Amino acid sequence: VEAARWSSLASALARVAQDGSTHGLAAHLSAFVASEVMGNLRCLSVLTACVRLVNAMLSSLAISNELERYVHQILPAVLTCVVGKRLCEGPAEDHWRLRHLAALVVGRVLARYKAKYPDLQSRLTRTFLEALQDAKKPLPTLYGAIVGLTTLGPLVVHLLLVPAVPEISRRLAAILDPPPEPAAAASDASKQLKRHAAAGVPPGREGGCGRGGR
Numbered sequence: 001v002e003a004a005r006w007s008s009l010a011s012a013l014a015r016v017a018q019d020g021s022t023h024g025l026a027a028h029l030s031a032f033v034a035s036e037v038m039g040n041l042r043c044l045s046v047l048t049a050c051v052r053l054v055n056a057m058l059s060s061l062a063i064s065n066e067l068e069r070y071v072h073q074i075l076p077a078v079l080t081c082v083v084g085k086r087l088c089e090g091p092a093e094d095h096w097r098l099r100h101l102a103a104l105v106v107g108r109v110l111a112r113y114k115a116k117y118p119d120l121q122s123r124l125t126r127t128f129l130e131a132l133q134d135a136k137k138p139l140p141t142l143y144g145a146i147v148g149l150t151t152l153g154p155l156v157v158h159l160l161l162v163p164a165v166p167e168i169s170r171r172l173a174a175i176l177d178p179p180p181e182p183a184a185a186a187s188d189a190s191k192q193l194k195r196h197a198a199a200g201v202p203p204g205r206e207g208g209c210g211r212g213g214r
Helices: 001-019 026-039 045-057 059-084 095-113 120-133 140-148 155-177 182-201
Strands: none
Touching: 001 045, 026 045, 045 059, 045 095, 059 095, 059 120, 059 140, 095 120, 095 140, 095 182, 120 140, 120 155, 140 155
């Protein structure tokens, strides 16, 4: 069933990209993408399909010329798929591939419409740079910001991304290899675990919160 579904999607995307009869659909497809992304922020398959649809629209001679009027509508949706905090239900899902694909689509939008919108590159750069510099953003957003900046051209990489490498490395180290607990805190945690073990009560179950406790 899954293979058949993706085969049907691939056929539909190919038609969007190659069929001249899709002329006039830019407004409807742009609205569809914006609505579906905002309504399915944790459904990886829907988000991936939407990004692939935008990519097909950019490849369509019939649609791409009209699409410049709807850049303001599709870009927020695609950018969400680059730097969104969480784009799937579980950590095992490959949202990293979606972020990479969406970043490439952002690069295509910039290349195609920067003449029409002279401030487009600066707006995209600012969006990715803010995501990169916000220390409170999670690792997936940091990754999206990095791949997003790389699609904006070598000058952006040289001026903005390369100087940020030391700080990126520091943040990655803090996330992937956090410092050990202070000795006192570790000792206290050990004592608490031993006390619970001796009493036969699992940690976190003392208050009778049951299944719904937080």
